[in-house]
Amino acid sequence: MKKKNSLHIVFIGAGNVATQLALALKKSNHTIVQVYSRQLQNAQRLAQRLKCTAISDLHSIVKSADLYIISVKDDAIVEVATRLKLKSKLVVHTSGSVDMKVLQPVSKNYGVFYPLQTFSKTSRVRFKTIPVCVEANSASSLNTLILLGHSISDNVQKIDSEQRRTIHLAAVIACNFTNHMYAIAEQILNKNKMSLDILKPLIQETTNKIKTHSPAEMQTGPAIRDDKKTMEKQLQLLTGNVDYQKMYTLISKSILTFSKNKSAKLE
Amino acid sequence: MKKKNSLHIVFIGAGNVATQLALALKKSNHTIVQVYSRQLQNAQRLAQRLKCTAISDLHSIVKSADLYIISVKDDAIVEVATRLKLKSKLVVHTSGSVDMKVLQPVSKNYGVFYPLQTFSKTSRVRFKTIPVCVEANSASSLNTLILLGHSISDNVQKIDSEQRRTIHLAAVIACNFTNHMYAIAEQILNKNKMSLDILKPLIQETTNKIKTHSPAEMQTGPAIRDDKKTMEKQLQLLTGNVDYQKMYTLISKSILTFSKNKSAKLE
Numbered sequence: 001m002k003k004k005n006s007l008h009i010v011f012i013g014a015g016n017v018a019t020q021l022a023l024a025l026k027k028s029n030h031t032i033v034q035v036y037s038r039q040l041q042n043a044q045r046l047a048q049r050l051k052c053t054a055i056s057d058l059h060s061i062v063k064s065a066d067l068y069i070i071s072v073k074d075d076a077i078v079e080v081a082t083r084l085k086l087k088s089k090l091v092v093h094t095s096g097s098v099d100m101k102v103l104q105p106v107s108k109n110y111g112v113f114y115p116l117q118t119f120s121k122t123s124r125v126r127f128k129t130i131p132v133c134v135e136a137n138s139a140s141s142l143n144t145l146i147l148l149g150h151s152i153s154d155n156v157q158k159i160d161s162e163q164r165r166t167i168h169l170a171a172v173i174a175c176n177f178t179n180h181m182y183a184i185a186e187q188i189l190n191k192n193k194m195s196l197d198i199l200k201p202l203i204q205e206t207t208n209k210i211k212t213h214s215p216a217e218m219q220t221g222p223a224i225r226d227d228k229k230t231m232e233k234q235l236q237l238l239t240g241n242v243d244y245q246k247m248y249t250l251i252s253k254s255i256l257t258f259s260k261n262k263s264a265k266l267e
Numbered sequence: 268m269k270k271k272n273s274l275h276i277v278f279i280g281a282g283n284v285a286t287q288l289a290l291a292l293k294k295s296n297h298t299i300v301q302v303y304s305r306q307l308q309n310a311q312r313l314a315q316r317l318k319c320t321a322i323s324d325l326h327s328i329v330k331s332a333d334l335y336i337i338s339v340k341d342d343a344i345v346e347v348a349t350r351l352k353l354k355s356k357l358v359v360h361t362s363g364s365v366d367m368k369v370l371q372p373v374s375k376n377y378g379v380f381y382p383l384q385t386f387s388k389t390s391r392v393r394f395k396t397i398p399v400c401v402e403a404n405s406a407s408s409l410n411t412l413i414l415l416g417h418s419i420s421d422n423v424q425k426i427d428s429e430q431r432r433t434i435h436l437a438a439v440i441a442c443n444f445t446n447h448m449y450a451i452a453e454q455i456l457n458k459n460k461m462s463l464d465i466l467k468p469l470i471q472e473t474t475n476k477i478k479t480h481s482p483a484e485m486q487t488g489p490a491i492r493d494d495k496k497t498m499e500k501q502l503q504l505l506t507g508n509v510d511y512q513k514m515y516t517l518i519s520k521s522i523l524t525f526s527k528n529k530s531a532k533l534e
Contacts, residue, residue, distance in 0.1 A: 074489075074497055097489075097497050117469055118476070118487050131465050157465065166459040167466070169501045173515075174452035174466050175473045176488030178445035180522045183482040185441035187525075192433040198424065199434070199441050200478065201396050202384055206442045207474045209385070211467065215450040220385050221443030222341075222364075230341055230364050234436045243521050248440075250517060254510050255447045258454075 005147050010034045010061055012080055013071035014046040016119040017094050021071065024127045026050055028151040033065055058083050066090065067148070068106075069113065074098050081106050090141050096168030099161045100135050111136030111145055114164060115153070118175060127152040133159035133167065184244065188237075216258065223252035224259050272414050277301045277328055279347060280338035281313040283386040284361050288338065291394045293317055295418040300332055325350050333357065334415070335373075336380065341365050348373050357408050363435030366428045367402050378403030378412055381431060382420070385442060394419040400426035400434065451511065455504075483525065490519035491526050 007030045011018050014037040022032050032050045037043035040056035047054035055061065061068075061084070068091040070080055077093050084091070086107040093103060096114055103110035114133040119125060132149040134156060136142040142158070149156035159167065182203065186196040209218045222230040231252055238244045274297045278285050281304040289299050299317045304310035307323035314321035322328065325347070328335075335358040337347055344360050351358070353374040360370060363381055370377035381400040386392060399416040401423060403409035409425070416423035426434065449470065453463040476485045489497040498519055505511045 073492070074494060097500060116465060118472055118485075129468050131468060155468075163459060163461060165500070165504060166455060166461065169504050170452035170455045170463075171466055171469055172488050172490075172501060173448050173455070174463075175469050176486065176490060176522065177518050178448045178470075179473055179477075179482050179486055180490075180518060180525065181440050181445045181448070182477055183486065183525060184521075185437035186482055188433060188437045188440070192430060194430060194433065196437075196441075196477070196482075198383065198398050199438055201398060201422075202438055202442050203445075203474055203477070205385055206446055207470055210446075210449055210463070210470070215446050215453060215463075218385075219443065219446055219450065221439050223439075223443060223447075225340070227341060233364060233432070234439060237432060237436050243517065243524065247514075247517050247521060250510065250514050251444050251447060254451075254514060255443065257510065258447065258450060 005151065006030050007066040007144075007148065008033050008064070009067045009069060010036070010065045011046070011069050011071060012036045012058075012061075012084070013069075014042040015071065015073070017115070018069070018071035019046055019049075020119045020125045020127075021069070021094065021115060022046060022050055024125070024152045025148075030148075030151070034060075034062060036061060063087075063089070067092070067144070069094065070103075078102050090136075090144060092136075092145065096171065097165055100137065101161070109136070109138060109141045111141050112161070112164065113145055113148065114159070116167065116171065128154055131155045131157055133157050133164055135160055135164065219255060219259060221255075223255035226256055272418065273297050274333040274411075274415065275300050275331070276334045276336060277303070277332045278313070278336050278338060279303045279325075279328075279351070280336075281309040282338065282340070284382070285336070285338035286313055286316075287386045287392045287394075288336070288361065288382060289313060289317055291392070291419045292415075297415075297418065301327075301329060303328060330354075330356070334359070334411070336361060337370075345369050357403075357411060359403075359412065363400075363438065364432055367404065368428070376403070376405060376408045378408050379428070379431065380412055380415065381426070383434065383438065395421055398422045398424055400424050400431055402427055402431070486522060486526060488522075490522035493523055 009030055009032050011022050014035055026032050032052045034053045034055055035043045035047045036055050043054035043056055070077055070093040074095050077098050081102050084106050088108040090109045091103055091107045092111045092113040094113055100112050112135040116131040130153050132153045134145040134149055136145055146156055189196055235245055276297055276299050278289050281302055293299055299319045301320045301322055302310045302314040303322050310321035310323055337344055337360040341362050344365050348369050351373050355375040357376045358370055358374045359378045359380040361380055367379050379402040383398040397420050399420045401412040401416055403412055413423055456463055502512055
């Protein structure tokens with residue numbers, strides 16, 4: 001017998017997000033009934049961990065589940081959506097940047113269930129503090145997604161497609177781009193026979209500060225001081241990598257512009 | 268009577284680094300005897316917290332201290348160095364990017380004491396885990412600085428001027444530039460009536476991951492997937508700020524190049 005609010009769920013996709021989300025949902029007493037992946041092997045790998053059925057043919061998907069979670073690459077969502085017919089069963093995708101409406105052809109009831117975190121297949125994610133952004137085309141579907149969200153996270157937010165696009169852009173800038181800065185810093189240090197370890201306390205403190213302060217107020221370094229001499233010397237150290245030099249100049253300029261005009265317009 | 272390894276120290280400068288460093292050294296049983304600042308008021312503010320003398324004339328500096336710490340803006344170090352004459356008293360600066368040799372005119376014994384952290388005047392810093400980079404022109408001065416470093420931190424490293432320049436460049440990229448990314452993300456979210464709070468768990472996880480993994484291995488997002496459709500949509504969201512668009516394009520391109528060629532040359 002099904003427990004209260006416990007759903008039977010089909011996963012379409014077996015990548016990083018699908019893996020972590022399915023494991024978390026199973027742990028919260030939902031039942032994953034099937035995992036689909038174009039590559040049967042990938043579906044099997046995840047299905048094994050969930051103790052459910054693996055399929056690689058969309059026609060084999062059961063029609064009796066409560067919820068269908070499409071968790072594939074952004075480009076593949078539309079493709080899946082055109083081939084999947086679920087009448088009025090609730091279907092969602094998990095993407096930050098794809099409009100909810102692409103699921104219109106699939107079912108009368110559709111929505112988005114977007115956990116705002118960076119996932120890898122291996123390291124287990126603690127969902128409790130992860131913001132889950134939900135959106136649906138009807139109040140009852142939204143309620144289902146809100147309860148589903150709260151079964152794994154304390155932080156569930158109603159976010160429409162336009163807001164979600166903004167959040168996703170901000171996430172790319174604040175996380176993907178910063179991670180690339182760490183990668184460049186490590187490359188520069190390694191090249192000079194040092195390790196990124198020496199910077200880790202400073203990196204940690206930089207993110208600690210924004211827990212309680214606006215990052216704009218916490219900016220330090222040669223760019224915001226307009227310390228041209230230091231910037232010139234640092235550009236020289238980057239000789240040999242024109243892209244890094246361009247990035248250095250552009251970001252430094254942006255830091256100064258930002259600080260001079262905190263109300264800088266973003267039309 | 269002076270305790271073993273306890274030094275009498277004069278601070279030249281009363282800014283963020285001087286403030287935090289002086290407070291930490293005092294707490295570790297060193298004696299701060301004077302604080303100099305061009306603006307007497309600034310010197311007084313810090314001297315009051317240290318219970319020592321404030322001065323605004325370099326000629327008033329006592330000659331009997333064990334150590335003179337120049338902690339002023341990079342550009343001002345040379346200027347101070349030309350006006351200060353200390354014979355053979357140990358003098359250091361605290362800068363990441365200035366060569367040790369600029370202190371040659373000041374004394375026969377000179378060096379660098381560079382705490383690798385971002386400081387503000389108000390929020391107290393825990394020095395214990397902060398890397399302190401030391402360099403000196405003689406073995407005995409180096410030993411003094413190593414012991415001084417270990418009196419406030421568990422992480423003291425011998426770093427020469429060339430290495431220190433590299434570390435400082437890497438720090439600017441990994442900390443100042445990432446902080447600017449946070450500032451831009453906040454600006455974009457605020458403009459759309461949302462708060463940076465929604466991104467904070469993701470930002471935290473991004474830095475957590477690099478504790479145990481190389482950032483290059485952890486890169487995610489549209490750029491590394493070469494997901495042109497998403498990148499195109501995000502660029503459109505940035506319409507109205509040409510600098511942000513340029514930055515977005517340049518960093519995205521660099522992420523892809525980096526991942527395709529992890530041995531990318533940095534000549």
